[in-house]
Amino acid sequence: MDADDTKLLSKLIHKERIAHLATMRGTGRDAAPMVSMTLFVPESDFSAFYIHISRLAWHTQDLLKDPRCALSIAQTDDGRPDPFTFPRVTIRGEAVEIPNEDEMVPDLKVAWVSRFPRQENTFELADFAFWRIAPRDARFVAGYGSIHNLSAAELERASH
Amino acid sequence: MDADDTKLLSKLIHKERIAHLATMRGTGRDAAPMVSMTLFVPESDFSAFYIHISRLAWHTQDLLKDPRCALSIAQTDDGRPDPFTFPRVTIRGEAVEIPNEDEMVPDLKVAWVSRFPRQENTFELADFAFWRIAPRDARFVAGYGSIHNLSAAELERASH
Numbered sequence: 001m002d003a004d005d006t007k008l009l010s011k012l013i014h015k016e017r018i019a020h021l022a023t024m025r026g027t028g029r030d031a032a033p034m035v036s037m038t039l040f041v042p043e044s045d046f047s048a049f050y051i052h053i054s055r056l057a058w059h060t061q062d063l064l065k066d067p068r069c070a071l072s073i074a075q076t077d078d079g080r081p082d083p084f085t086f087p088r089v090t091i092r093g094e095a096v097e098i099p100n101e102d103e104m105v106p107d108l109k110v111a112w113v114s115r116f117p118r119q120e121n122t123f124e125l126a127d128f129a130f131w132r133i134a135p136r137d138a139r140f141v142a143g144y145g146s147i148h149n150l151s152a153a154e155l156e157r158a159s160h
Numbered sequence: 161m162d163a164d165d166t167k168l169l170s171k172l173i174h175k176e177r178i179a180h181l182a183t184m185r186g187t188g189r190d191a192a193p194m195v196s197m198t199l200f201v202p203e204s205d206f207s208a209f210y211i212h213i214s215r216l217a218w219h220t221q222d223l224l225k226d227p228r229c230a231l232s233i234a235q236t237d238d239g240r241p242d243p244f245t246f247p248r249v250t251i252r253g254e255a256v257e258i259p260n261e262d263e264m265v266p267d268l269k270v271a272w273v274s275r276f277p278r279q280e281n282t283f284e285l286a287d288f289a290f291w292r293i294a295p296r297d298a299r300f301v302a303g304y305g306s307i308h309n310l311s312a313a314e315l316e317r318a319s320h
Contacts, residue, residue: 118244
């Protein structure tokens with residue numbers, strides 16, 4: 001991946017506020033893909049992506065049964081003639097719930113509220129918790145025909 | 161669902177240009193959720209959602225193995241303080257490839273190129289085809305705490 005695409009990927013992950021989370025919904029042969037919008041904050045070195053979600057939400061119920069997930073971050077539609085040229089990245093990995101008493105939670109809360117000030121009230125609700133998505137790999141579409149399959153290590157290198 | 165939320169859903173589906181498509185990637189016990197950005201056009205009565213995709217794309221390869229999918233349409237980030245309030249809908253269903261010689265393809269092409277003029281060149285590529293996603297149900301989040309689970313028939317009624 002060249003320097004321009006690396007910069008584009010870093011900017012995309014830092015700038016966008018929403019993502020789409022794919023989970024497996026249902027069990028056994030009835031398991032089928034589900035996708036829902038979520039907010040997220042990236043670890044500064046892209047070694048993890050955090051979401052703050054409610055146990056009442058479908059995606060949380062799904063992750064409790066099967067931690068495998070995929071998170072897509074796409075550029076906000078800026079009205080350009082061809083939206084197919086938007087850079088977007090899908091991070092595939094597993095999600096693990098972070099207990100509210102974990103020592104990393106206070107810093108995560110600061111990062112979350114700094115990015116989403118209106119979400120502060122969710123920290124007073126017992127059903128919300130942070131989940132950490134650890135990337136296994138990523139697929140970055142830098143634009144039409146420019147696709148990069150990245151290992152977790154390559155994704156981290158793009159953060160520098 | 162009240163008239164305001166019905167109107168909000170209809171506007172969301174007609175206005176947004178991009179969606180996120182969840183598919184099953186891999187087979188058997190290795191099948192895991194994948195999600196990627198896509199363009200789409202809705203049938204006017206919301207009885208179907210069309211995508212025009214390449215056989216070279218992962219999501220197409222996934223759908224050829226397992227047609228079950230989910231399509232999420234979320235409001236474009238308009239920079240409001242709380243992005244968690246964006247209306248968004250997830251349509252779950254099955255996708256079926258439409259042969260290029262099908263009689264509905266010319267009209268679909270007109271609709272597609274009208275919405276995405278710069279995508280006209282994809283109709284000269286042999287690896288692209290339309291796929292029809294038939295909704296089984298939909299989950300519409302009209303805003304914080306306002307969630308509607310809709311049958312396919314209820315989704316269609318929101319198109320009027």
